[in-house]
Amino acid sequence: MVRARSEERRAEILRAALEVIAERGYRGATLGSVAERVGLTQQGLLHYFPTKEALLIAVLEERDRWDTSGGRDREGWRLDLLESLVEYNAMRPGIVQTFSALLGESITDEHPARAFFTERYTQVRANMAQVLRLEFGDRLPSGLSPERAAPLLTAMMDGLQYQWLLDPSAVDMPAAFRDFLHLLHGGEERP
Amino acid sequence: MVRARSEERRAEILRAALEVIAERGYRGATLGSVAERVGLTQQGLLHYFPTKEALLIAVLEERDRWDTSGGRDREGWRLDLLESLVEYNAMRPGIVQTFSALLGESITDEHPARAFFTERYTQVRANMAQVLRLEFGDRLPSGLSPERAAPLLTAMMDGLQYQWLLDPSAVDMPAAFRDFLHLLHGGEERP
DNA sequence: CGGAACCTACCGATCTACAGGTAGGTGGGT
DNA sequence: ACCCACCTACCTGTAGATCGGTAGGTTCCG
Numbered sequence: 001m002v003r004a005r006s007e008e009r010r011a012e013i014l015r016a017a018l019e020v021i022a023e024r025g026y027r028g029a030t031l032g033s034v035a036e037r038v039g040l041t042q043q044g045l046l047h048y049f050p051t052k053e054a055l056l057i058a059v060l061e062e063r064d065r066w067d068t069s070g071g072r073d074r075e076g077w078r079l080d081l082l083e084s085l086v087e088y089n090a091m092r093p094g095i096v097q098t099f100s101a102l103l104g105e106s107i108t109d110e111h112p113a114r115a116f117f118t119e120r121y122t123q124v125r126a127n128m129a130q131v132l133r134l135e136f137g138d139r140l141p142s143g144l145s146p147e148r149a150a151p152l153l154t155a156m157m158d159g160l161q162y163q164w165l166l167d168p169s170a171v172d173m174p175a176a177f178r179d180f181l182h183l184l185h186g187g188e189e190r191p
Numbered sequence: 192m193v194r195a196r197s198e199e200r201r202a203e204i205l206r207a208a209l210e211v212i213a214e215r216g217y218r219g220a221t222l223g224s225v226a227e228r229v230g231l232t233q234q235g236l237l238h239y240f241p242t243k244e245a246l247l248i249a250v251l252e253e254r255d256r257w258d259t260s261g262g263r264d265r266e267g268w269r270l271d272l273l274e275s276l277v278e279y280n281a282m283r284p285g286i287v288q289t290f291s292a293l294l295g296e297s298i299t300d301e302h303p304a305r306a307f308f309t310e311r312y313t314q315v316r317a318n319m320a321q322v323l324r325l326e327f328g329d330r331l332p333s334g335l336s337p338e339r340a341a342p343l344l345t346a347m348m349d350g351l352q353y354q355w356l357l358d359p360s361a362v363d364m365p366a367a368f369r370d371f372l373h374l375l376h377g378g379e380e381r382p
Numbered sequence: 383c384g385g386a387a388c389c390t391a392c393c394g395a396t397c398t399a400c401a402g403g404t405a406g407g408t409g410g411g412t
Numbered sequence: 413a414c415c416c417a418c419c420t421a422c423c424t425g426t427a428g429a430t431c432g433g434t435a436g437g438t439t440c441c442g
Contacts, residue, residue, distance in 0.1 A: 006390080023300045027218040030427065042428080044392050052428065097298060104295010107288055107356040109214045118357045125354075125361070142378025144370055151354055151367050152374070158353055159346025163316075165298040166309045170316070176342050179335055183343075183374050187333025197417080221401065233402080235418050243402065 010048055010058075012038045017059050022097040025105055026056055026113065053112045060116050063099065077127060079135045079181065086157065086177045093165065100161050125150045132184075141186030149184065156180045201239055201249075203229045208250050213288040216296055217247055217304065244303050251307050254290065268318060270326045270372065277348065277368045284356065291352050316341045323375075332377030340375065347371050 016037035020029040031052055035045040049055040077085070089096050106113040132146035132153070140149055156177065164173040207228035211220045222243055226236040240246040268276070280287050297304040323337035323344070331340055347368065355364040 009391090025216075025218065025296055025299045027216060028299060031429090032427080040391095041393060043394080043430090046429075047390090047392060050429095101295060101299050103353055104292060104298070105216055107295070107353060108216045108219065108292050114357070121354055121357055122361060140378075142374050144374070144378075148367070148370055151351065151362050152347065152371055155347050155350025155354060155367070156343065157350070159348070159350030160342065162294060162298065162349055163312055163342055163346060166305070166312055170313060171342050176339070176346070179339055180343055183333050183335070187331075187335075187377060200417085222403090223401080231417095232419060234404090234420085237403070238416090238418060241403090 006048075009038070013040075013045060013048055013055070014059055014062055017055055018098050019094065021056075021059065021101060022094050025101045026111075027105060031055070056112055057116075059098075060102075060113060064120075077131050079131055082131065082153075082157075083174070083178060083181060086160075087174045089161070090164070090173050093168070096161050097165055100158070100165060103158065121154065124154055128153045136184075140184055142184070153180075153184070200229070204231075204236060204239055204246070205250055205253055208246055209289050210285060212247075212250065212292060213285050216292045217302075218296060222246070247303055248307075250289075251293075251304060255311070268322045270322055273322065273344075273348075274365070274369060274372060277351075278365045280352070281355070281364045284359070287352050288356055291349070291356055294349065312345065315345055319344045327375075331375055333375070344371075344375070 013034065017029070017034045019037065020034050023029075024033075030042075031045055032042045034055070035042045038045075045055075049058060102113050103117055105111055106117040108114075128150035129146040132140065132149050136146065139145065142149075160171065160173050160176050163171045204225065208220070208225045210228065211225050214220075215224075221233075222236055223233040225246070226233045229236075236246075240249060293304050294308055296302055297308040299305075319341035320337040323331065323340050327337065330336065333340075351362065351364050351367050354362045
């Protein structure tokens, strides 16, 4: 079955692209270096993905598929699952680095991932709000509405990732995130 | 006075570089486009900054000088000044975009700004801890120590910036930051 | 059963476009 | 006379993309 082999190849390429983007960002990544990693020439790679941008899109879509499937509930995340997600991320610097690099680049003008991230963050905030509503109802202990707290939750995850990627020994990402959740819960008891 | 003119030119170049980096990131920025913006040729620019990396370093150093001087107290920031800093930032998307883009890129391997950001974040966390200690003493209302809360404060500022840059209409950055400060203060009264 | 027609998965050569950087000037101000 | 602030010309490298193959397999038809 030739189809299967081909799909496998594509998957290999996507994985390699993920690595290279983590190491150098999208702009710094070259088709040649991705190709090399899977034992192809640059032209061979272009047989699977006609342009560099198409490759990026495929990477982003795969990510989308990934976190629209595993790790989620019927109606989204739950707060304790978020906590384990952060722990999980702390064990895969590669993936975190890829998407942090892409997020960073995406804010520049006309970046091909910009639309993707803009859209995705609206969606993530909505998800987060729902998670919070599920956990706290219409008001968090602090008095904040889930909708107001959602961007904070999102920002915390991203912000911690940057600090952690720059200097993993200086920031215990999962612990810090737990501290934040503790804050959302209203503080009080000593951690 | 030629000296003055020269310094002025350098400053112009730095400002232009800031803009171009905001638009395309460091890797995407070209010497030519920076030069063009100040009415020079690329080679004319290289007269002032011998390499692209030297220009970047100068940009980073200027930033360092900027926020080691203005906006600070003798012993660092105060919490309410941080709040106005965020408000101030919300009025200068350009600058925020430059440094968010650079932060994003800097996590990739061998990026010339990586050391700068790593070092700077250790320092920022220390500053933040001191701000918090000044405001709350050795325990925040939540029971967290200033040192544990410092990375959270830092992460929140960065994380909100990305969301805001991607979609300013979707996130009221200053308001969100105030919400977070409210959280640090222990919540309670309704905003 | 054999072969023409076609498809898939590539590779080599090559094009175009910049990009960063160097060498060696020129011209105006002091 | 000199030097600072530039410029022109140029070199080298690299990146993405196109073109035109070729080798191997698959399909279909007589």
